[in-house]
Amino acid sequence: MLCVKVAPVSDGWAxxxxxxxxxxLFRSGAQAEDAARRLAQALAExxxxxxxxxxxxxxxxxxxxxxxxxxxxxxxxxxxxxxLQMA
Numbered sequence: 653m654l655c656v657k658v659a660p661v662s663d664g665w666a667x668x669x670x671x672x673x674x675x676x677l678f679r680s681g682a683q684a685e686d687a688a689r690r691l692a693q694a695l696a697e698x699x700x701x702x703x704x705x706x707x708x709x710x711x712x713x714x715x716x717x718x719x720x721x722x723x724x725x726x727x728x729x730x731x732x733x734x735x736l737q738m739a
Contacts, residue, residue, distance in 0.1 A: 653701040656688045659708045671695060681706075691721040699723075 656669045665684035667676040669691060678684040692702035696719040704717040
């Protein structure tokens with residue numbers, strides 16, 4: 653599963669992903685979260701599992717979302733999400 657991370661940096665917010673070489677910088681957290689959702693959706697449409705992880709300024713996780721690949725079976729997706737929730 654590929655992880656798309658959103659985290660604050662000194663001058664705004666950054667989005668990073670193992671599948672993308674360059675760091676994406678945004679002035680607002682909302683812009684960064686929107687870009688992370690679009691990236692995760694594109695990865696899912698390409699057949700990849702994608703996790704979006706949003707961090708607060710103190711490093712605490714604020715939110716976590718899972719994007720399942722297109723055409724994945726519902727039961728398999730639910731089992732994978734349950735495994736991730738337990739992690």
